[in-house]
Every structure is written in structure tokens, then in C-alpha cells.
Amino acid sequence: MKILVCISRTPDTTAKIAFTDNNTKFATEGVQWIINPYDEWYALVKAIELKEKDPSTIIHLINVGCIDNEPIIRKALALGGDEGIRVNSNSEDAYVISSQIAAVAAPENYDLILLGKETIDHNGSSIGGMVSEMLDLNLISLSTGFQLNDTTIEATREIEGGEEIVILETPCVITCQKGMAEARIPNMRGIMAARTKPLKIIEPIPVSPLTETMAFELPPAKAGVKLIPADQPEILIQLLKEEAKTI
Amino acid sequence: MSVLIYIEHHDGKFKKSSLEALSYGHVIAKENNMATVAFVISDGRLPVADLGKYGATKVLTYSHIGINESDSKSLASLLCEVVKKENVTWIIFSNTLTAKLIAPRLSVRLKAGLVTGATGLPTKDGVVMRSVFSGKAFSAVKLNTEIKIISVNPNAYLINESPEKPEVAELVYSTSASTIKIKERRLSPGDIPLAEAERVVSGGRGLKGPENWGMIEELAKLLGAATACSRPVADANWRPHHEHVGQTGLAISPNLYIAIGISGAIQHLAGVNRSKTIVVINKDPEAPFFKSADYGIVGDAFEVVPKLIEAIKTTHG
């Protein structure tokens, strides 16, 4: 079994969100970078669990990004990946990023391609679907868990208004979310081993983006909280009705 | 040329978020002199002609028999056929789980730029605002392609009535070659889906235990609201996981969000700070949530919430 896990680098969840260069760039100063939680906690750990069951499993990690992303690839290797691949592109366009992943994956014939349901910075939820189309694979989106029996997958996925269980054959792409696995922290042995695991750097294939990010904007600041005395909640009801007009 | 809107339904009714997407699509269609084409996969129970009320000039209803809605490949094939036949240049989804399954695949197949989580209408140059950084910011994204796909965030665009007499076509399509089998489907009927709810009452660890959710549910019911919770509450299994909102849960943007016994950690705020009005009830005046709130009550939830419930009953009664 050969698994590709796509990992993205995102700002830590507590990072201050601000922009520079006339609001065209995210302000990276002082920002701690992490593996996108959905990619790490769910996709990667699920791949590691599969390898624990079947030690012949090979886990490749792919990140599309610049050299600054290498620490998070090393961290993923420390958690349990076998080999890292970094495609040296700074693109922010989902189509370009997916094209890079698909170009690397196509000759490798992975049985499974796992990734998080979205990143916590772009929130695009697009890469899994795009990669699956580029490789002509089935897609299981928003999966909360799956079982693998030889080449048959039984996966639970979230749908509008509920959930469903689907059955299909590998190879396929699965976007992972809560329920898939439990977060882990790398141990010392993993960290040591990660130092010598291969990390391949590949130059990107030329692809034109379909979208272009022009600028960022912060939401307007709140005017400040109006406090209501705890023993007069009827005032709150009145304000919600007459001022906020929400009830 | 036309604007195609993907319409979803639940329990025999159109989803509110789909009607928002239809209203949104209709505005684009009118501005560009295009037809507003609604696409529905129907089980036959739906009053499809009603879609005219929100601007549909044409309704394509495909019988659900023969269509595997969990198979993005075959759905994309069907949609591509429709796009060709109707000369579609804009495809509008509500940003639902369905859109997340199909839209990216469609984007690749049609080489059509995709903006997910849009919060406003596109400008003349095809620039659309979308929500990024888990609700902490917006970005302006330009679509450079001939065909453009947008998924609109629920509650971001209001439903507009704009009556038209739509031409209704009933069609069939077969995806029998599908390689994904649906073994089981569990739908929860009735409840207001959290992602689309206009009002949400949410509880945190301050409520001490699952046995205390009676008052949260009662308050929600009185307000016609859905219920939500913070992550530790879902992690402790006090509440089901699908109620978990925040950075690693669902991101919501209701008109009213009432947070009870929730401290307002940055990861929680990420999922809820696009709510139009935020009410915080917390016994700690220093709770960070008050900084992001419009209205606040400093007090013990176990005293404040029952009083609030009484107050609503009196004013509404």
C-alpha cells in the first residue's frame, strides 16, 4: 500500500491576522507556522495508523511551497511519514497547487491520497476535489473515518443534513476531518529519524492560475459591548428586537 | 448565455441557502442579460415551479432515480452536459458539503475559476470577496476564466423575491456506471441545519455537564435557533460533534449568536465572529468573548438563562 498525504503550512491558530504591502500580503512577522491541523491530525495520523497495521505501507508527504515550509515537512516525517516531497512553488491558486500534486502523484500510482478537508488559512476546500479530477480518481469528501479491507474502502462521510457510508475500491482521494483519527505528538525517536529521511525538492510544472488574490481585508471592528444587568434580561430581548432586529 | 444555480433540498423543502444562491445568481443574470437556470435533482415531491419566485427563468429537474449524488465524477459529467447545453458562464452553489464535493472537480473539468465561501456579489471585473483565515479576514479574488464558479456562504446573501414564470423541464440522467456504492444514509429530519441557521444558541464548558443543556435547548426553541457548542464540550461528548463550531469545527455566520459559558478563545471566535450580532453570557467579566460581543450579560448562566427564557415567554406571550 502506497499513500500520499498532502500537507499545507498554515499560521498557528492563535496567530494575529494582519496584512502588509497595501493589504496584499499576510503579515508573517512573529507568526508560528504549523502543519494545517486537518492535514496533520486526521489525514497524516490516519495514514500512520494504516502503516501500523500493515508495516509494508509507504507514506509519502507532499507540500507545495517554498523552502520555509521544510520544518513542517520534517515534523510530518517525525510523526511517521517515510519520504517528503516539496514542490518549489509559491502559488496560492488551488488549481496550480493541485496540478503540482497531480503531476507528482500520476506516475507513482498511490492507492490512497489523503488530505485535510480544508486549510485554516485559505478555507478553500478545493485541493482534494481538484486532484481527484486531475487523476481521474473517485473522491470521498469530508470523511469522518474509513476502513480498508485489501482494496475495498468503507468510508463514512458527512453530507448535508446527516451522514452516509459509501463503499468503493482504491485508488481514491479522501478529504479528512474530525473523527478520522486522534492527534499525536512526535516522539524523540521520530524526530531523530526524520533528520535522515529523504526530502525531495521538485521544480513546479508550468500552469496558469484560474484565480488571482487581489487584496485582503479585516472585518470592521466591533463598536464595543453593551452590558445588560444580569437581573434584567428583558432589556436584552428588547435590544435584540428593536436595535439589532434579530428576533 | 446563462447563470446556473445548483439547488438543494431537505425534507421536501428547498434549502434556504439554495434560495439565497438563486437570488444571488439571479442578480448576476440580470446584470448580464442572461437566463437564470435552476438545477435540481428531485425526488418528485418538490414544488419546482416555486423557484420562479426567486428569479429562475428556467428550471431543470432531474429525477433522482439513476443519479448517484455521492459520486462527484458522474455528477460533474451531468453538470458539464448542462453547462454546454444551456451555454452557462456562471455556476452558483451555496457553500454546502455538496458544493465541496462537486465544485472543485467541475472547476478542473471546465477550466473554470472557483471561488468558495463568497460573501458578496462579484464586481464587473469578476472580483469576489470571500472569507479566509477561518472568518478572521476577507480576500478579494479575481476570476480570470470564461466560465466562473462561485459557492456563496450561507447567510451571506439575502433571499430576494423577483417573480418569473419559469419554463420547467423534467429530465432523466443515468449514472449507472458509478463505482461508489451507498451502503447507508442517515439523515436527521426536521432540525434547523446549523450552517444555515439564522439564530444559534451555543454552550461551553461553563455549563458544567450535558445534563444542563435543557435550558439551552429551550432557549433555542423559543428563538427558532439551532444549538451549537465549543470544542471541549463536543470532545467530552456532552454534545454531538456536528454542533462543534470554531476553527476546527463548523464556521457559521448567523444573524444572532448567543454564547453561554464560553470563554471566547481565539479558535472558537474564528468560527463564529462573522455572526451579525453576538450576545455573550458569562460569569467572568474578564472573559475575552466580551471584546467581540455586541451585547453581554455578566452573570451565572444558571440564573440568567432561566430568567431570559421567562422574559421571552412574557414578551412573546
Ligand SMILES: Cc1cc2nc3c(=O)[nH]c(=O)nc-3n(C[C@H](O)[C@H](O)[C@H](O)COP(=O)(O)OP(=O)(O)OC[C@H]3O[C@@H](n4cnc5c(N)ncnc54)[C@H](O)[C@@H]3O)c2cc1C
Ligand atoms: C489548534 C486548536 C484548535 C481549536 N479549535 C477549537 C474550535 O474549533 N472550537 C472551539 O470552541 N475551541 C477550539 N479550541 C479550544 C479553545 O482554545 C478553547 O480551549 C475552547 O474554545 C474553550 O471552550 P469553552 O469556552 O467552552 O471552555 P472554557 O475556556 O473552559 O470556558 C468556560 C467559560 O465559562 C464561564 N463559566 C463558568 N461557569 C459559568 C457559569 N455558571 N455561568 C456563566 N459562565 C460560566 C467561564 O468564565 C469561562 O469563560 C482549539 C484549540 C486549539 C489549540
